[in-house]
Amino acid sequence: MEQLLEEVGVETEPRPAITVEGMEGKVAVVTGGSSGIGRAIAVALARHGTHIAFNFLDDGRGEARPEAEAVARLVESEGVDVYFRACDVGRPDEVRAFFAEVEEELGGIHILVNNAGIGRDRALWRMSDEEWESVLRTNLSGAFYCLREAAPRFRAQEFGKVVNLASVHGLTSEFGLANYSASKAGVISLTRNAAKELGASNVNVNAVAPGYIRTTRLTEGVPSEILDRARERSVLGRLGDPQDVAGVVTFLCSEAARHITGAVIPIDGGYLL
Numbered sequence: 001m002e003q004l005l006e007e008v009g010v011e012t013e014p015r016p017a018i019t020v021e022g023m024e025g026k027v028a029v030v031t032g033g034s035s036g037i038g039r040a041i042a043v044a045l046a047r048h049g050t051h052i053a054f055n056f057l058d059d060g061r062g063e064a065r066p067e068a069e070a071v072a073r074l075v076e077s078e079g080v081d082v083y084f085r086a087c088d089v090g091r092p093d094e095v096r097a098f099f100a101e102v103e104e105e106l107g108g109i110h111i112l113v114n115n116a117g118i119g120r121d122r123a124l125w126r127m128s129d130e131e132w133e134s135v136l137r138t139n140l141s142g143a144f145y146c147l148r149e150a151a152p153r154f155r156a157q158e159f160g161k162v163v164n165l166a167s168v169h170g171l172t173s174e175f176g177l178a179n180y181s182a183s184k185a186g187v188i189s190l191t192r193n194a195a196k197e198l199g200a201s202n203v204n205v206n207a208v209a210p211g212y213i214r215t216t217r218l219t220e221g222v223p224s225e226i227l228d229r230a231r232e233r234s235v236l237g238r239l240g241d242p243q244d245v246a247g248v249v250t251f252l253c254s255e256a257a258r259h260i261t262g263a264v265i266p267i268d269g270g271y272l273l
């Protein structure tokens with residue numbers, strides 16, 4: 001009993017070392033880091049001294065490249081290393097090659113943020129095979145392929161942080177989002193399962209579930225009536241910004257969150273309440 005009390009005494013002492021600063025010198029892979037939420041996450045992690053690798057989707061027209069180069073410059077201006085290139089997360093062979101290159105270029109991988117994602121909204125009775133499959137392949141299979149590459153590395157080094165981008169629409173439903181909602185519900189399930197499988201190797205696996213976040217994809221692609229309704233439903237009365245998501249992701253990648261795993265944290269201004 002005395003020994004137990006002694007141990008409790010030690011365990012409850014404040015630990016000044018646990019801060020978000022514990023991320024310096026680590027290497028993070030942020031998928032889909034060329035725009036929107038991924039860009040904000042890449043820059044936020046870089047600000048905490050984390051080297052950044054990110055990918056984006058080659059649209060075949062070369063239009064995505066300048067956006068990615070601009071993000072790389074922002075990351076580098078924080079004084080960390082950056083590696084980036086086009087790589088489709090929905091293609092396991094490309095993902096495997098990308099992870100190997102990141103490891104070689106940046107000297108290791110410690111953090112994975114599965115952010116790459118798309119939407120192809122349509123009533124389910126009009127939804128094509130392609131609309132269904134491309135969303136599931138990118139959002140769910142893509143997260144799995146990246147996790148599968150990261151897992152052996154994280155297990156071997158007995159350290160790793162994974163944050164998956166889910167969505168409030170993985171927890172609730174909306175007209176026209178059958179493919180997207182199914183993919184994000186799958187991401188939540190994948191998160192919990194991976195947390196169980198990797199916990200023994202000191203790997204934290206969590207998800208964030210953003211509500212409506214002001215990225216160009218959202219403001220250009222979603223009708224203003226839907227955005228107005230989302231703003232009204234949020235108890236904070238506003239849409240989120242990419243930085244709102246980046247802050248929580250940074251926290252989850254830090255040692256301040258070392259005892260959180262398998263969690264799904266809504267970042268939605270109270271939309272789900």
Ligand code: NDP
Nearest residue numbers: 032034036037056057064088089116117167212213215217
């Ligand atoms: P954006 O469209 O702005 O960015 C998506 C990023 O993913 C881009 O870099 C894009 O590259 C990349 N990407 C898309 N498909 C692939 C692929 N197959 N392989 C590799 N990269 C790919 O989206 P957001 O920033 O708005 O969203 C980011 C994540 O957050 C997504 O998972 C989304 O579902 C989730 N989310 C967003 C919300 C919002 O309101 N914005 C709400 C809830 C969740 P490229 O530009 O070259 O196509």
